[in-house]
Amino acid sequence: MSRARSAAPAFLTDAAPLFAALGDETRLGVVARLCREGPLSIARLSEDADVTRQAITKHLEALAGAGLVRDTRRGRERIWELEPRRLEVARRCLERISAQWDSALERLQEFVEE
């Protein structure tokens, strides 16, 4: 489908890669952890993970590809942190879709009441 039916809204086209990036338990966990613990190195992120350090690295780069995180080099470490701006965009995106569903749900509710 992609851009069928009178051109899908832009925020939907943008949303797909975003969802895809978050559609992995490991990555979602990394984001959550960066959320509540702030910037962390790869080593620290890998410590409690049940996958390899390299796996974590790949996931971080996947998240970076979606623009959700950013890395900064500090000595021999590579520190990863959330990307506020992009995260804010993503947040709005989620809310728009949420709102879209909400109105759809209301309409469905009307049907039921008839």
Place this chain on the structure above:
Amino acid sequence: MSRARSAAPAFLTDAAPLFAALGDETRLGVVARLCREGPLSIARLSEDADVTRQAITKHLEALAGAGLVRDTRRGRERIWELEPRRLEVARRCLERISAQWDSALERLQEFVEE
């Protein structure tokens, strides 16, 4: 990671498959269309899509796997519609994560202001 770091919150574990289901432009388009056009048959959903009918079928079943849609047979047709309850759950899930990010963003803001 998955359930590392003092057990990841349940709503995170649940969210991953949800995001995964939505992490495809085609599927996202299908959901959006069911949102604003109501229940539709596979044929109608495939009409304007740029993939095959079978592809659409698979996507629908993927969405069904995430509990987002439901099918009803009507004659020779198979009608697909949104699953309100589950969609509501998903919506709340998005909002929780959104809120989580929001507080993280606020904290980041504080850092900047220092």
Place this chain on the structure above:
DNA sequence: AAAACATGCAACTGCGGGGTTGCGTTTAGC
């Protein structure tokens, strides 16, 4: 300078996702 630490790079595997084609089956519509 040597040991320990943090990471990069590359190759490799396995598997599932997204897509297709071909054909069979059921249900409308004349």
Place this chain on the structure above:
DNA sequence: GCTAAACGCAACCCCGCAGTTGCATGTTTT
């Protein structure tokens, strides 16, 4: 009853993702 529409099923292909291992490189630390 015959044709066309709507769909199911199954096999197949391709590619990228998630994960691994092994080794090299750069940085602290003592």
